[in-house]
Amino acid sequence: xxxYTILLALCLQFGYAQTTDSIAKPVDKFAFNTFLKVYYTFxxxxxxxxxxxxxxxxxxxxxxxxxxxxxxxxxxxxxxxxGYDVTNAALAGNIEHTNVNNYYARLLxxxxxxxxxxxxxxxxxxxxxxxxxxxxxxSYGKQRGAAFSVGTDIDFKLTEALGLFGRAxxxxxxxxxxxxxxxxxxxxxxxxxxxxxxxxxxxx
Amino acid sequence: MMKKLFYLILVFLLxxxxxxxxxxxxxxxxxxxxxxxxxxxxxxxxxxxSVYVSKEGSGGxxxxxxxxxxxxxxxxxxxxxxxxxxxxxxIFPMPRDQDNIALFINREVETSTHYNSNYSxxxxxxxxxxxxxxxxxxxxEQRIFNLDNxxxxxxxxxxxxxxYYGYIDIELAGLVNDAIYDYNxxxxxxxxxxGPYDDTSAHYVFKVAKNQDIVFTYNNGIxxxxxxxxQTTIHIGNEPVNYIIEY
Numbered sequence: 001x002x003x004y005t006i007l008l009a010l011c012l013q014f015g016y017a018q019t020t021d022s023i024a025k026p027v028d029k030f031a032f033n034t035f036l037k038v039y040y041t042f043x044x045x046x047x048x049x050x051x052x053x054x055x056x057x058x059x060x061x062x063x064x065x066x067x068x069x070x071x072x073x074x075x076x077x078x079x080x081x082x083g084y085d086v087t088n089a090a091l092a093g094n095i096e097h098t099n100v101n102n103y104y105a106r107l108l109x110x111x112x113x114x115x116x117x118x119x120x121x122x123x124x125x126x127x128x129x130x131x132x133x134x135x136x137x138x139s140y141g142k143q144r145g146a147a148f149s150v151g152t153d154i155d156f157k158l159t160e161a162l163g164l165f166g167r168a169x170x171x172x173x174x175x176x177x178x179x180x181x182x183x184x185x186x187x188x189x190x191x192x193x194x195x196x197x198x199x200x201x202x203x204x
Numbered sequence: 205m206m207k208k209l210f211y212l213i214l215v216f217l218l219x220x221x222x223x224x225x226x227x228x229x230x231x232x233x234x235x236x237x238x239x240x241x242x243x244x245x246x247x248x249x250x251x252x253x254s255v256y257v258s259k260e261g262s263g264g265x266x267x268x269x270x271x272x273x274x275x276x277x278x279x280x281x282x283x284x285x286x287x288x289x290x291x292x293x294x295i296f297p298m299p300r301d302q303d304n305i306a307l308f309i310n311r312e313v314e315t316s317t318h319y320n321s322n323y324s325x326x327x328x329x330x331x332x333x334x335x336x337x338x339x340x341x342x343x344x345e346q347r348i349f350n351l352d353n354x355x356x357x358x359x360x361x362x363x364x365x366x367x368y369y370g371y372i373d374i375e376l377a378g379l380v381n382d383a384i385y386d387y388n389x390x391x392x393x394x395x396x397x398x399g400p401y402d403d404t405s406a407h408y409v410f411k412v413a414k415n416q417d418i419v420f421t422y423n424n425g426i427x428x429x430x431x432x433x434x435q436t437t438i439h440i441g442n443e444p445v446n447y448i449i450e451y
Contacts, residue, residue, distance in 0.1 A: 090284035093296045094254075094315060133230060133297065141230020141297045179233035180339040183295060187233055 033069040037165060038062070039198020043082035043100070047191040051100070051173070054092030055084035062196065064106060076106045078125065082194060086133075096135040100192065102147055102171070103128045110155075121153040129173045143175035149192070155200060163200040169193075226259045226277045232298035234336060236282075236307060238343030239290045242323070242350060243379055243413050247290025250318040251348070254283035256306040256327075257299045280308075283315045298333070305331040310348055324348045324381035324411070331387045349379045349413040356444040359408045359420060363451040372406060372451075373431065378418035378440075381411035416440050424451065 041060030045052035062080030069075070082100040086092045104127025112119045129147035133140040151169030158164060171192035179187055236255055240248045258278040282296035299305065306329040312319045326348060335341060364372060376383070412418060417437050424434040438447050 089282050089315070090292075090294045094280050094282050131230070138225065139228070141228040143230045176231045177233060178231055178339070179295075180235050183233060183235060183339075 030068055030070050033066055033074065035066045035200060035202030037064050037066075037076075037198055037200050039165070039167065039196040041080060041082060041194050041196040043084060044193040044195070045084070045191060046170075046193050047189075048186065049190045050092055050187050051084065051098070051190040051192065053186075054086060054088040054090075055098050056087045057194075058083045058085050060194065060196075062102075062198075066202075072110045074108045074110060074121075076108070078102070078104050078106045078127075080104075080194070082192065093133065093140060095133045095140045097133065099132045099134065100173070101130040101132070102149075103130075104147060104149070108153060117157050119153075119155040119157075121155065123151050123153060123167075123169075125149045125151075125169070125171075129175060131173075131175050143177065145173065145175035145188070147171055147173045160203055161201065165198055165200050167194075167196040167198075169196070226257060226279060226302060227300045228281075228297040229300055230297055233295050233339060234298050235293060235295050235340040236343070237291070237293040237340070239345045240286050240292065240309060241290055241345055241347055243347060243353065243416075245345075245347070247288070248286055248320075248323070248348070249288045249290065250320070251286045251290075251292075251310050251323065252283065252308075252313075252316045252319050253286065253292045253294070254280050254308045254311070254313055254315055255294060255296055256304075256308055256313075257281050257302045258304045258306075259299075259301060260303045280313055280315045283313075283317075285318045298339075304329060305333075307331065307343060309346055322351055324351060324354070324379065324383075324413075326380070326383040326385065328385050328387050330389065335387060347379060349381075351381065351411075353414050354381060354411050355414050355440065355442065357410045357412045357418065357438065357440060357447065358445070359410075359438070359447045359449065361406045361408075361422060361449045361451055362404070364404050364406060365425075365451070366404065373423040373433075374408065375421040376410060376412075376418050377421070378416050379413035380418070412440055414440060414442050420447070420449075422449065 039062050041062055043057030043060045045055065045057065060080065060082040062078060064076040064078035066074050066076040080102040084098040084100065086095050086098055092098060104125040106123055106125045108121045108123040110119050110121045126148050129145055131143040149169050149171035151167055153165050153167045155163055155165045171194070173190040173192060174188060175190065177184055177187040240251045240253065242248055256278065258276060260276055282294040284292050284294050286292045306327055308327055310320055310323050310325040311327060326346065328343065361372060417439050419435055420438050421433050421435045423431050425432050436449065438445065
């Protein structure tokens with residue numbers, strides 16, 4: 001908690017310390033550029049896989065820290081938690097929860113519109129996923145693997161240092177699984193469809 | 205300071221050393237599948253099927269079937285219902301340190317959603333990981349019967365040698381309610397006696413389907429250290445049957 005408070009303070013400091021039209025003047029070099037996005041997520045899933053057929057998204061959250069920028073490209077480190085409830089015990093086991101933890105690098109291309117008050121930003125991510133099934137304090141095993149996603153952010157600037165944003169992100173998750181040949185893909189090729197709303201703190 | 209450290213280590217060891225919890229592999233998925241039919245071999249729809257996993261506590265043998273100890277752990281790890289053709293298929297994470305895996309058929313458990321009290325139930329217990337090939341175990345067809353078609357079979361075994369204390373290994377092949385079968389020892393499962401018994405006789409009472417032949421197998425001695433078994437066929441008609449075996 002203390003760490004988050006410090007990070008937030010740092011971002012606000014960066015925000016107020018910079019000029020107001022930094023979006024408008026993408027510089028042709030790498031720049032150290034920090035802003036924080038914290039958000040609430042509505043997790044979902046699609047396709048013929050256990051996440052989609054055996055679970056239902058309940059809630060999630062995430063935060064990401066942008067680190068560097070180059071022209072209109074922005075690179076961040078992100079963590080996102082997506083909580084699902086198991087709805088089909090025959091597919092996902094008689095377990096209450098499936099928790100999907102995404103750790104990834106996010107590359108975003110910002111397209112300012114409407115005099116730079118709005119921005120639409122296509123993004124791609126790449127990183128790792130850890131899926132943990134549990135009931136109360138009891139673990140029913142973890143799966144780890146690679147994860148990629150594509151998506152879009154829509155940003156709305158409230159002040160120079162504070163904004164709102166929405167995100168749609170479609171993920172491809174490849175957790176490690178050993179199963180009967182006809183079931184393997186069902187457990188190892190998962191598709192996540194998450195919608196998020198949150199705050200952007202700091203100036204890009 | 206050293207004393208506090210000692211107690212801290214002791215508490216940690218006690219907390220971690222007494223962990224009798226079941227553990228599962230998140231990366232290995234097991235399939236149990238099969239089909240449930242009635243006494244006329246017609247498929248049964250909406251019959252509950254579930255998989256039970258248990259780990260014995262330090263108190264010794266424990267299970268849902270025999271009565272769990274407080275320090276044991278057990279799960280109904282998956283469940284489903286049969287489709288209109290009587291088929292079921294369940295997938296669950298592979299347990300890593302279990303003592304028993306069992307299949308419950310139409311057995312009332314906490315997860316039951318379509319437990320059908322009009323039909324018999326059974327348990328296939330003693331399933332081991334080595335029974336599972338390519339992460340799949342197919343139980344084939346299992347028969348249960350309508351309890352409207354039920355009668356009682358009482359088997360009395362006399363002259364049991366004293367060293368058996370009135371218990372011998374028996375097995376019934378046929379349509380039996382509350383049946384418990386051992387997956388790996390299908391012919392030699394030990395039922396509890398349910399009637400009065402003394403040291404030299406045992407009474408077994410079963411709820412069975414009418415109009416069938418039941419093959420009754422029982423342990424009739426030990427030859428060269430190996431148990432030997434005898435078999436007899438008991439015909440069940442429309443009325444209760446009392447059957448006496450002289451050991």
